[in-house]
Amino acid sequence: xSGFLQNTFNGLVxxxxxxxxxxxxxxxxxxxxxxxxxxxxxxxLGAFGAYVLxxxxxxxxWAALVIMPLALGLLGMVLERAVIHRLTRLDPLYNFLLTFGxxxxxxxxxxxxxxxxxxxxHTPDELSGSVDFGLFDFPTYRVFILAFTVLLCVAVWxxxxxxxxxxxxxxxxxxxxxxxxxxxxxxxxxxxxxxFGIALAGLAGVLAAPMRAVNPLMGADxxxxxxxxxxxxxxxxxxxxxxxxxxxxxIQAWGEAYLSDFPIVSQTVVFVVxxxxxxxxxxxxxxxxxxxx
Amino acid sequence: xxxxxxxxxxxxxxxxxxxxGGGGPQSGGDSKLSGDKIVLxxxxxxxxxxxxxxxxxxxxxxxxxxxxxxxxYGDKAITxxxxxxxADHQNKPDxxxxxxxxxxxxxxxxxxxxxxxxxxxxxxxDVAKEKKKLYFNIGAATTDLTGKSCNKYTFHYAYDTYMxxxxxxxxxxxxxxxxxYILYPNYAFGQDMEKSFSAAITAAGGxxxxxxxxxxxxxxxxxxxxxxxxxxxxxxxxxxxxxQAGAELVNVVKQYNEFKLRDxxxxxxxxxxxxxxxxxxxxxxxAGTTYxxxxxxxxxxxxxxxxxxxxxxxxxxxxxxxxxxYSAAMQYLEAVQAAGTDDADAVVKKLExxxxxxxxxxxxxxxxxxxxxxxxxxxxxxxxQAEVSEPWDYVKILKTIPxxxxxxxxxxxxxx
Numbered sequence: 001x002s003g004f005l006q007n008t009f010n011g012l013v014x015x016x017x018x019x020x021x022x023x024x025x026x027x028x029x030x031x032x033x034x035x036x037x038x039x040x041x042x043x044x045l046g047a048f049g050a051y052v053l054x055x056x057x058x059x060x061x062w063a064a065l066v067i068m069p070l071a072l073g074l075l076g077m078v079l080e081r082a083v084i085h086r087l088t089r090l091d092p093l094y095n096f097l098l099t100f101g102x103x104x105x106x107x108x109x110x111x112x113x114x115x116x117x118x119x120x121x122h123t124p125d126e127l128s129g130s131v132d133f134g135l136f137d138f139p140t141y142r143v144f145i146l147a148f149t150v151l152l153c154v155a156v157w158x159x160x161x162x163x164x165x166x167x168x169x170x171x172x173x174x175x176x177x178x179x180x181x182x183x184x185x186x187x188x189x190x191x192x193x194x195x196f197g198i199a200l201a202g203l204a205g206v207l208a209a210p211m212r213a214v215n216p217l218m219g220a221d222x223x224x225x226x227x228x229x230x231x232x233x234x235x236x237x238x239x240x241x242x243x244x245x246x247x248x249x250x251i252q253a254w255g256e257a258y259l260s261d262f263p264i265v266s267q268t269v270v271f272v273v274x275x276x277x278x279x280x281x282x283x284x285x286x287x288x289x290x291x292x293x
Numbered sequence: 294x295x296x297x298x299x300x301x302x303x304x305x306x307x308x309x310x311x312x313x314g315g316g317g318p319q320s321g322g323d324s325k326l327s328g329d330k331i332v333l334x335x336x337x338x339x340x341x342x343x344x345x346x347x348x349x350x351x352x353x354x355x356x357x358x359x360x361x362x363x364x365x366y367g368d369k370a371i372t373x374x375x376x377x378x379x380a381d382h383q384n385k386p387d388x389x390x391x392x393x394x395x396x397x398x399x400x401x402x403x404x405x406x407x408x409x410x411x412x413x414x415x416x417x418x419d420v421a422k423e424k425k426k427l428y429f430n431i432g433a434a435t436t437d438l439t440g441k442s443c444n445k446y447t448f449h450y451a452y453d454t455y456m457x458x459x460x461x462x463x464x465x466x467x468x469x470x471x472x473x474y475i476l477y478p479n480y481a482f483g484q485d486m487e488k489s490f491s492a493a494i495t496a497a498g499g500x501x502x503x504x505x506x507x508x509x510x511x512x513x514x515x516x517x518x519x520x521x522x523x524x525x526x527x528x529x530x531x532x533x534x535x536x537q538a539g540a541e542l543v544n545v546v547k548q549y550n551e552f553k554l555r556d557x558x559x560x561x562x563x564x565x566x567x568x569x570x571x572x573x574x575x576x577x578x579x580a581g582t583t584y585x586x587x588x589x590x591x592x593x594x595x596x597x598x599x600x601x602x603x604x605x606x607x608x609x610x611x612x613x614x615x616x617x618x619y620s621a622a623m624q625y626l627e628a629v630q631a632a633g634t635d636d637a638d639a640v641v642k643k644l645e646x647x648x649x650x651x652x653x654x655x656x657x658x659x660x661x662x663x664x665x666x667x668x669x670x671x672x673x674x675x676x677x678q679a680e681v682s683e684p685w686d687y688v689k690i691l692k693t694i695p696x697x698x699x700x701x702x703x704x705x706x707x708x709x
Contacts, residue, residue, distance in 0.1 A: 013515075111340070116340070118539075130553060139551040211548065212544055213543035217540070221514065249513075253515070253517070256519070
């Protein structure tokens with residue numbers, strides 16, 4: 001029983017990363033109709049930034065947790081204004097290629113400066129112990145990630161559900177044409193929303209630094225699963241991306257724990273789920289069919 | 294091997310004929326060098342996962358060997374015209390195959406060095422055999438290079454899965470604990486390593502009470518289900534043996550520490566580790582971990598002096614792969630000097646059976662039977678942070694494993 005609970009907890013922790021990344025992708029896709037392939041690169045920059053801040057300026061984890069999302073959010077906004085914005089009128093494929101190119105550039109810039117080996121980063125001392133839950137112990141840092149992510153998701157949900165900004169974003173995400181028809185200036189929210197999505201990726205990166213290998217390719221490995229998560233949740237569905245993020249984390253953890261004798265199954269389970277969901281509900285679990293134009 | 298002298302003569306004749314028809318710039322009689330010069334080719338990963346532990350700095354190491362060779366022989370050197378060609382095989386067997394052919398055929402390369410990644414390494418062995426040109430493998434671990442894929446022109450220089458498993462598996466079983474849980478990446482290298490380790494552990498009186506193949510590549514980066522499984526096993530394993538490499542190793546070790554398995558009485562043994570991995574994880578994360586090393590820069594004064602020169606060139610301390618590339622280049626040049634020609638068969642004859650002591654090879658011998666280059670290996674243990682006295686000084690050598698013990702006996706699978 002305690003083993004099952006531990007694996008469940010671990011699944012939720014992995015899921016927290018998927019949820020943060022998928023949430024950012026979902027709001028960006030919703031507002032801009034851009035599939036941001038560079039999301040993994042920003043996640044990597046978040047982790048690398050935390051490392052560079054610590055190694056070269058002695059900035060601790062907690063400060064990095066604030067600085068990196070702000071800095072990357074700003075960078076995201078600049079990129080949106082400078083390049084992505086110019087291509088949104090064209091076929092979405094153009095921005096897909098653009099963000100793919102950005103990914104390669106960002107990865108190689110980091111690679112040329114810091115090499116391909118992983119950089120060291122430690123769990124902050126305050127979080128390096130473990131918490132006793134009676135039935136089992138669990139690393140404090142993982143408990144922190146889970147609590148932090150859940151709070152963050154609740155906060156995002158509150159902003160989206162209860163504020164005027166959130167209403168516009170939701171409306172523009174789910175029914176962009178209709179929102180414009182009501183005379184709401186969707187355009188002025190596009191840049192901040194893009195920055196916000198990128199900031200979430202950067203935040204996930206900082207959170208990952210103490211428990212994952214920090215190297216230029218860390219985002220490239222993860223982003224494939226995150227795309228599957230977004231597709232399962234429903235492209236552009238905000239609730240769907242978070243729910244699918246945690247769900248996929250759980251399925252992966254259970255699969256690895258209980259199907260480890262069948263590596264073929266445990267390694268492909270995410271994509272099997274994706275295929276089944278797509279067959280059954282082509283728009284994803286929580287997505288809506290696009291209204292015919 | 295005796296009968297191969299005849300074969301050598303025959304293939305030398307074939308080579309001569311081929312050489313005349315080849316249309317290459319043949320030397321004018323007095324020189325015995327193809328193209329009037331010696332060209333070394335470094336074929337390795339220059340951009341991916343293995344570029345840090347070998348990569349471009351191995352090219353530097355080879356250049357250092359050339360400089361030292363020229364300094365040693367001065368005007369008596371067979372030639373002063375020695376150059377290096379390099380290519381990036383991206384760890385892909387098909388790329389390695391075509392780059393190797395290009396090096397031998399079009400770039401005039403006399404010997405290819407390095408070639409990490411077992412699958413790519415085996416492809417290049419086939420090319421060397423077909424082209425009858427020399428190949429010193431340094432970066433790859435598979436014992437097939439001196440087993441069923443062995444050939445007259447291929448030498449396996451630095452290490453292999455047997456060496457790693459035998460050193461770490463045996464000593465850890467004797468000194469740390471008999472019950473092992475093995476975690477390995479589920480592809481050719483990991484499966485090979487798991488088999489080699491299981492054999493070494495059983496032979497040393499231990500047992501493998503659990504093993505799991507983790508997804509490769511592990512996109513989630515999470516190993517906690519395996520670590521928790523190991524911690525919950527009954528009887529409890531005393532050693533967690535991880536066969537992951539590079540960034541995946543970093544993930545495993547970070548999570549091993551997170552779940553505090555060492556405090557729960559489960560020690561850590563690592564299948565393949567390079568000094569750059571310890572640098573990434575910091576010694577604090579790995580303190581007490583044992584592994585087998587082929588060479589360590591701070592082992593003695595000779596190594597240290599060379600490591601200082603290397604650091605001046607590259608800004609970093611050398612891994613064993615860098616030192617082995619230097620040594621292989623040097624031994625090749627020495628053999629050409631001794632043979633008075635770069636004709637592959639003549640050079641092979643000079644290399645086979647040679648006993649060597651140099652920077653990398655201690656009590657080294659280039660075995661004629663299977664072209665395994667044997668040498669002393671080392672059982673290393675990562676120091677606690679408090680004992681690290683300077684950057685990169687991360688391990689202490691617990692034991693020197695004598696050359697004859699460190700490597701397996703020539704395999705019956707090898708038919709030259």
